[in-house]
Amino acid sequence: MTDGSERKLTAIEICAGAGGQSLGLHLAGFQHTLAVELDRDAAATLKRNLSRLAAEEGNAEPVVAVGDVADLSVWDPRDHRDVSLLAGGVPCPPFSIAGKQLGSSDERDLFAWAVEAAGQMKPDAVLLENVRGLSMPRFAGYRQAVLDRFSELGYRADWRLLEAKDFGVPQLRPRFILVALRDEFAPYFAWPEPIPVVHTVGAALYELMAANGWPGAEAWARNAARIAPTIVGGSKKHGGPDLGPTRAKREWRSLGVDGLGVADAAPGPDAPFDFVPKLTNEMLARIQGWHGPEYEWDFADGKGRKTSTYRQIGNAFPPPVARAIGSAIASALRKDGQPAGEHGAILQYHDEVYRALREQDGHVSIAWVRKALGGTLDDAEIRRRIEFLSKDFEIDVRQRGSVPTYRLGDWRAFRGQEDHARHEAFASHRRRSKIS
Structure with missing residues (x-):
């Protein structure tokens, strides 16, 4: 494949959902x-629009x-070795603050598997997105294991927490993004900068809210001249469509929105002036970033099931955010501009305790770790980090006299192992049709 502006950029997308990331990457030139995609309704939407x-x-x-x-x-990833980009939004529940944050112990966790797939495919770049929970201290070791594995595979990788509101989307929706690039392209990559204009719910939805003649639409839009909370798509393990937990519903209520479900249509001319409407799926799609001619998207309705369409929208990666990141990756793969060489150098989301333990074959004490880190962390923080590590890695603890010592063992994450517990759990969930 050739470098430069004429280079054809191809993409393979995993856990693609209904295509929010797909559309953004398409608009970025991929x-x-x-x-x-696992869900048949989302896959039908994806096929319809990509075709x-x-x-x-x-x-x-x-x-x-x-x-x-x-x-x-x-x-089979091994059949797709001539591709520019591997992208995906691997399942969020293993890391979600709203869930149990089981990480590697959750059968839906596919992050480590995706890294190994990249190792088999050898794309020029990798883009993986997930929820903000993955950025928390609980998953510091998990994140470091991902970065180190990418380094072994010949990539420079790093994380960044981005909010959809900074890229023209009228909701918060923080997403934790990993971008990995081969060494020759990494120096040309720079994270996208926020756009200067902030879009609001009222501006995005006024036209749709007034479409059926509701007299209160203009006043409603003035009250809703703010950013929305994050849309929650939910999963098949939990109930029907609503706009999130209690706190989120209160925020929606302050915007003049009833978050207890999804409407079939905008309010009509007989609706009271002070009516509190629910949002339609078309409105929710706009808040997710499907707004304007470039972002046209036709959702398969799952045989008329409103909940299916809502989940497709609510679980999506906002297309404008995907477009911004995709454009930055495309620029790097074309080697535009001057190389900066900074990608992968910022230590904000790294874990030095994991690195210290990983580099030792034997058991080491808390005091040894503290000394190895130059005294930058106290003993209590090191113990806390090791406790977090024990949730995703085997930790062998041995007493040396009265002093406990620790040895970092295997990563419990699913990476394709034939004997991994994921296979049995996944088969059980599939029988109950409640995988996601």
């Missing part, structure tokens, strides 16, 4: 060759594979 985009541009229609992304009968 051409999908394959997308993999349309390919036809409009005269490109080959991408394959949309439906099934477990880690099932080699669905696709």
Whole structure:
């Protein structure tokens, strides 16, 4: 593949959902060759829209594979070694603040597996996104294991917490983003800068809210001239469509929105002036960033099931954010501008305790770790970090007299192991149709 502005940029996307990231990457200049998604309704939306985009541009229609992304009968990463970008939004529940944050112990965790898939495919770049919870101290060791594995595979990788509101989307929606690039491209990468204009719920939705003649629409839009809380798509393990937990519903209420469900249509002319409306799926799609001619997207309705469409929208990666990051990656792969060489050098989301333990074959004490780190952490913080590590890694503890010593063992994360507990758990959930 050649460098420069004429270079064809291709993408394979895993856990692609209904295509928020897909559309953003398309607008950034990437051409999908394959997308993999478990949910059939989301996959139908994806196929419908990716096929349309390919036809409009005269490109080959991408394959949309439906099934477990880690099932080699669905696709095999080793068959796709000539691709510019591997991207995906691997499942969020293992890291979500709203959940139990089980990390590697959650059968839905696919982050480590995605890293190994990248190792088999050898793309020029990798983009993986997840929830803010993955940025917390609880997962410091997990994050470091990901970074170190990418380094072994010949990539420079780093994390960044980005908020959708900074990229023209009228909601907060913080997302924790990992970008990894091969050594030759990494110096050309720079994280996208926020745009100067902030979009609000009222401005985004006034047209739709007034479409059926509701007399209170203009006043409603003035009150809603703020950023929305994060839309929560939910999962098949939990109930129907609503706009999040109690605190989020209170925030929606302050915007003049009833968060207890999704409406079929905007309020009509007979609705009271001070009516508190629910949002329609079309409105929710706008708040998620599907707004304007470039962002046209046709959602498969799952045989008329409103909840299916809501989940597709609510679980999506906002297309404008994906476009901003995709454009930054595309620029790096074209080697635009002067190399800065900084990607992967910032230590904000690294874990020095994990690194210190990993570099030792034997057991070491808290005092040894403190000394190895130059006294930058006290004993209580080191113990806390080791406790966090024990949730995702085997930690062998041995007493040396009265002093406990520690040895870092295997990472419990699923990376494709044939004997991993994920296989049995996944099969059980699949039988109950409650995987996500």
